[in-house]
Amino acid sequence: MTAKLISEKKIGGFITVLFGFLSLHEAKRLYPFSKNILTGDHIFPVFIGVLLLLFGISLLFEQINEGPKADIPKGETRFILISCISILFIYCFFITILGYACSTFIISAFLLKVIGHYRWNFSLLLGGVLTAVIYFLFIVLLKTPLPSGYFTF
Amino acid sequence: MESILALLNGFSEVITPFNLLIVLLGSLLGTLVGVLPGLGPTSAIAILLPVTTILSPVQGLMMMAGIYYGAMYGGSTTAILMNIPGESSSVPTTLDGYPLAKQGRAGAALGIAAIGSFIAGIIGLVGLVLFTPFLADQALKFGPPEYFTIMLLALLVLFNLTGFSFKKSVIMGLFGFLFSMVGIGMTSGVPRFDFGFSFLSGGFEMVSIIIGLFAITEVLKGLEEKRKSIQQVKISGIYPNSQDLKQSKLSILRGSLLGFFLGILPGVSATITAFLSYDLEKKLSKHPEKFGKGAIEGVAGPESANNATSSGGFIPLLAIGIPASPPLAVLLAALMIYGLTPGPMLFEQNSQVVWTVIASMFIGNIILLILNLPLVGLWAKLTNVPFGILAPIILLISIFGAFTVRNSMFDVVVAVIFGVLGYFFHKYQWPIIPFILCIVLGPKIERNFIQSLEMAAGNPLIFVQRPISLIILVTAVMILILSIILVKRTKKRVLQETGDQMEFS
Numbered sequence: 001m002t003a004k005l006i007s008e009k010k011i012g013g014f015i016t017v018l019f020g021f022l023s024l025h026e027a028k029r030l031y032p033f034s035k036n037i038l039t040g041d042h043i044f045p046v047f048i049g050v051l052l053l054l055f056g057i058s059l060l061f062e063q064i065n066e067g068p069k070a071d072i073p074k075g076e077t078r079f080i081l082i083s084c085i086s087i088l089f090i091y092c093f094f095i096t097i098l099g100y101a102c103s104t105f106i107i108s109a110f111l112l113k114v115i116g117h118y119r120w121n122f123s124l125l126l127g128g129v130l131t132a133v134i135y136f137l138f139i140v141l142l143k144t145p146l147p148s149g150y151f152t153f
Numbered sequence: 154m155e156s157i158l159a160l161l162n163g164f165s166e167v168i169t170p171f172n173l174l175i176v177l178l179g180s181l182l183g184t185l186v187g188v189l190p191g192l193g194p195t196s197a198i199a200i201l202l203p204v205t206t207i208l209s210p211v212q213g214l215m216m217m218a219g220i221y222y223g224a225m226y227g228g229s230t231t232a233i234l235m236n237i238p239g240e241s242s243s244v245p246t247t248l249d250g251y252p253l254a255k256q257g258r259a260g261a262a263l264g265i266a267a268i269g270s271f272i273a274g275i276i277g278l279v280g281l282v283l284f285t286p287f288l289a290d291q292a293l294k295f296g297p298p299e300y301f302t303i304m305l306l307a308l309l310v311l312f313n314l315t316g317f318s319f320k321k322s323v324i325m326g327l328f329g330f331l332f333s334m335v336g337i338g339m340t341s342g343v344p345r346f347d348f349g350f351s352f353l354s355g356g357f358e359m360v361s362i363i364i365g366l367f368a369i370t371e372v373l374k375g376l377e378e379k380r381k382s383i384q385q386v387k388i389s390g391i392y393p394n395s396q397d398l399k400q401s402k403l404s405i406l407r408g409s410l411l412g413f414f415l416g417i418l419p420g421v422s423a424t425i426t427a428f429l430s431y432d433l434e435k436k437l438s439k440h441p442e443k444f445g446k447g448a449i450e451g452v453a454g455p456e457s458a459n460n461a462t463s464s465g466g467f468i469p470l471l472a473i474g475i476p477a478s479p480p481l482a483v484l485l486a487a488l489m490i491y492g493l494t495p496g497p498m499l500f501e502q503n504s505q506v507v508w509t510v511i512a513s514m515f516i517g518n519i520i521l522l523i524l525n526l527p528l529v530g531l532w533a534k535l536t537n538v539p540f541g542i543l544a545p546i547i548l549l550i551s552i553f554g555a556f557t558v559r560n561s562m563f564d565v566v567v568a569v570i571f572g573v574l575g576y577f578f579h580k581y582q583w584p585i586i587p588f589i590l591c592i593v594l595g596p597k598i599e600r601n602f603i604q605s606l607e608m609a610a611g612n613p614l615i616f617v618q619r620p621i622s623l624i625i626l627v628t629a630v631m632i633l634i635l636s637i638i639l640v641k642r643t644k645k646r647v648l649q650e651t652g653d654q655m656e657f658s
Contacts, residue, residue, distance in 0.1 A: 008581040016324050023331060026346055028604045033341035037385075041338030041345060044599045048330050072580075073377050080376055088369075088548065088569045092562055108545055115376065117542020126542065129547060132574045138553045142207050145560055146553070 008058050016056030023049030083114045100139070100146040104131045159504060163512030166505070167215070175212045176517045177524075179219020184218070184525060187227020188532045189543060193240045194480040196367040197224035200550055202360055202487055203557035210491035211506050215513040217487050221480055222274060222514070225463060225523055229266040229456055230532050234259055242423035242459045244650055245431035249444060249451030256447050263529050264393040265401050265449055265455040271522040273409035273457035277464020278514055280413050281471075287474035292497040295473075297604035298615050302622045304598050306629035307475050312587050322587045325578075328620050329591025330598075332357050338524035339600060352563045359486050359592050361555035362571050366585050367479075368551040369572025370543045374579060392526065393449075401453035404434050408457030416465030418632055422478060423462040425643045431457035432646070442518075464514075471495055472505060474597065479586050482593045490558070 027045035032038020073081060094103040101137070103145050109127030112118050138144045167176065186197035201220050205213040232243040232252035246266065253262040295303070312322040336356025347353040393401070408430040410483040415421045415429070434454040435444045444451050466477040474495035476482040488495050493503055500507060525532070555568035578585050609615035616622055 001270075012321070012324070012581070012583065016327075019328065019331060030338065030341070030343065030345060033338070033343050035340070036611055038613065039340065039603050039606045041341045041343065043603070044330065044334060045345070048327050048334070052327050052331070055320060055327065059320060059324070062427070064213075077377055081373060084373070084376060084544075084548070085172065085569070085573055088552070089566070091552070093564050098560060104549070108549060111545035111548060112541065115544045116539060118541065130546065134549055134553060137204070138557065142204065142557060143552065144557050146556070147562070 012058045013059030020052030099148040159508040163508035166509040167513045179216035180223040183220035183223020184227040187224030194224035198483045199363040203554040214510045219517045233262045244457035245427045252447035261393040269405040269453045269457040270460040273460035274518040276409040277461045289497040289500045292473045297601040301601035326587035326591040329588040330595045331591045333595030358564045359559045361568040364572025365568035366575040370575030373576040404450040404453040405457045408454035409461040412458030412461030413465045416462030423459045426458040426462045427455040428646045430454040
């Protein structure tokens, strides 16, 4: 019963309805800036909002049948997945503070350790090589201004 | 005649040492990413797009085109050697390619796949040269109402193509539209959907979304599947013998023509033509019982159809600016990043660029045929690189790829978020293709809609009153019906062969 109430379709339908309302709300805000009712920045948000509401509601009330059965990963796999995603988010924050070189070295070593289960020595060595290769490709060749952080390198 | 002269001029531009190197690099890089299990042409183009930005627009586009067909070629290598179809369009190749590999004839299968892809690619390119200028010329007569109608209906047909629920496809498309609207409004100049946050007023960068949905998601999927390097079958003799060539020549020709002519129609994807070609070959064969056990025609036909359809897809992309598949949507994005707007005006304003890129495709196909057969062993060895090393490399390159487009950390965060979302979309079979197509086409559709209504003083009947627009509507309805029938058939075949539902490519 609970599974039927919180199926992926119901959750998807609910989120769709929410975004539908959001789109309509934005359309209402934009309407005063428009020249007339059909030509303006508000018109597409209206269409999209209405369609999202209609499809979202129809998904909410759709009969649950044998849909895709997705197994949410458990145990070690879940740990690896969550760790990887967290490492990537932490990296986005780290790189602005520590700069490219330090943060990439640390993060790539962690990724190698978590995903490949390599020993720390190997992870650190390969992390260093990866950092150098990416430095050459993106900073030397592509001249990308990657954040240098407090260490200015 | 004019097209041939322009093409010859294009060849003279391509045949310089540096440009040839660019084409070679593009083809090899594409194959390199394409042979990595799970990564297809879309991920290859998305990951490598930022790398091409140091080049001039022509060279960048030559490289992107090389990456595209290189990755297509690489996909067939994993399908034959490891029974892993990178995309649903490679499923028919696995049916006979892998049994052939197990019989010790991997070389013959790979060779026929390469030759078939080459011939189909060339047939597709000849069609591209002949049809694209004609279509672009006709498209010059289109105004905003015609463009709006054609794009909206093409999207409708493409929504039907995903292989998953139509309702979910439409919702994903609507989300794509919604995300494409974030940023500065096109008529008032007022920020939309920014909710007071300055980082949202610049809108979402489609390349970072694509990198997230295709590259980062693919790594997360690989982590879940505990992807390991697979010991693939041994390759002996990389060249097919004369008997193989004799058996395959008609299959290659049939597959190429079927793939190309059906591929021009929106709503007929490479998956559909590859399966149609496989079934056609089985039906025409004197030994249908050999199919599924290692019939070389079962590799030749679908591989040719797959490639011809992909080449056919360039026609609507270049002539009217409509991508028929996700890799072409990324290519469209690439064209726009380089300051080019695909459509009839492209041939008027940037004819030199277009013909040089088309000429580079001919040369790229030849390079792939010459180089990739001897390199098959090397490509096969690449698939042995442990996922534990590959995954961090893909993740880091994806992150820097997303950063490079606008030098913004916001784009990196967006790529990671969409990577996670893509993982759940895949898990619960919410198709991402409509989302990508709508993100790319959303602004164009909105602009044409508003312009049309401004032309008609707000009268929405303009979309059915103009004769060309009405013809497009009627044709689209017919194509939609054909597409529904073909998709139903292909869905059944994919389910039969893989026991699973797959998003069509």
